[in-house]
Amino acid sequence: MTNPWNEPANSPERQESLRRESPGGRHQHQDSVSGTLRISDMVAPRKIPPGSGWRKFIYNATFHAINLGESPGERHYRELRDRIRRHIRKQYVIAVVSGKGGVGKTTMTASIGAVFRECRPENVVAIDAAPGFGTLAGRIDEAPPGDYSAVLNDTDVQGYADIREHLGQNVLGLDVLAGNRASDQPRPLVPSMFTGVLSRLRRTHNIIVVDTSDDLEHPVMKAVFDAADTLVFVSGLTADTSLPVTRSIDLLRAMGYHELVSRSMVVLNDSRDSRDKEARAYLTERFGQSGATVEFMPYDPHLAKGGIIDTQHELHKKTRLRLFEITAALADKYTPDADRPQ
Helix, strand or coil, X not given: CCCHXXXXXXXXXXXXXXXXXXXXXXXXXXXXXXXXXXHHHCXXXXXXXXXXXXXXXXXXXXXXXXXXXXXHHHHHHHHHHXXXXXXXXXXXXXXXXXXXXXXCHHHHHHHHHHHHHHHCCCCEEEEECCCCCCXXXXXXXXXXXXXXXXXXXXXXXXXXXXXXXXXXXXXXXXXXXXXXXXXXXXXXXXXXXXXXXXXXXXXXXXXXXXXXCCCCCCHHHHHHHHHCCEEEEEECCCHHHHHHHHHHHHHHHHCCCHHHHHCCEEEEECCCCCCCHHHHHHXXXXXXXXXCEEEEECCCHHHHCCCCCCCCCCCCHHHHHHHHHHHHHHHXXXXXXXXXXX
């Protein structure tokens, strides 16, 4: 009697057995019925009810009997929100730089932080890392309770409730850590202060947006670059406001931050209402050659006048949309540590 377990693979009996076993039969035996059945294939796709405009009027007037679904604009906003809400493990540190003052760097820091906080349930904080008297807190909270010294001197900081005592906050819930505000007793910002504060904020905040010095060679800036996951370069549309950004990119490459620059974004900020389309097209092409993505930020009088920024109610619709698109593009740049080049 032939033992089937010891039967040679090329024996006539084995070959006949393989011929009798059809490929279709093997496939049906291996596949699971429950694995191929999808409930979503059996029901009609659900239309999300409209949230505004004439579509919403019809939806409410017909007592929800006629649902035309979201408008293209609403759908676009929802997709942007979904991108901004993407899962971020640990923390995402975004440093905003320019190389020159007066181009809207602090404004962009506060605005990007506000949109992140509006769309995400986690804590978001903006940090003023300008070595001098930074103005970031003045765009988010007029009277922040503390600064770097307050956070570093508090030895009992364990969770968010503890560190919240030293942070300002706007109506959206965006936290802000103010820089040096005491002109009578100035305490220059040094790298150890920044890294010490950042290590505490990493325990309590998911998104950290850093407003930086115009002097990229300041000692604090190396600590910022080493901690940053991505950079946002803010440029104007004129030669004197865009050239410092090109030099900043070259400087960072010379300092060895090639990979960080490749993950960066350049925001062409029309802070002077110049509306120069030719300059915008030229700078988009030039900055795009650096490997950075390029976005455009239109002029908005609310952002230009200074003071507390209200990204929900005071901005023009086009400005608010661009902020969402810029923030979504930044969220797309997040790369988990395990996926980054070593």
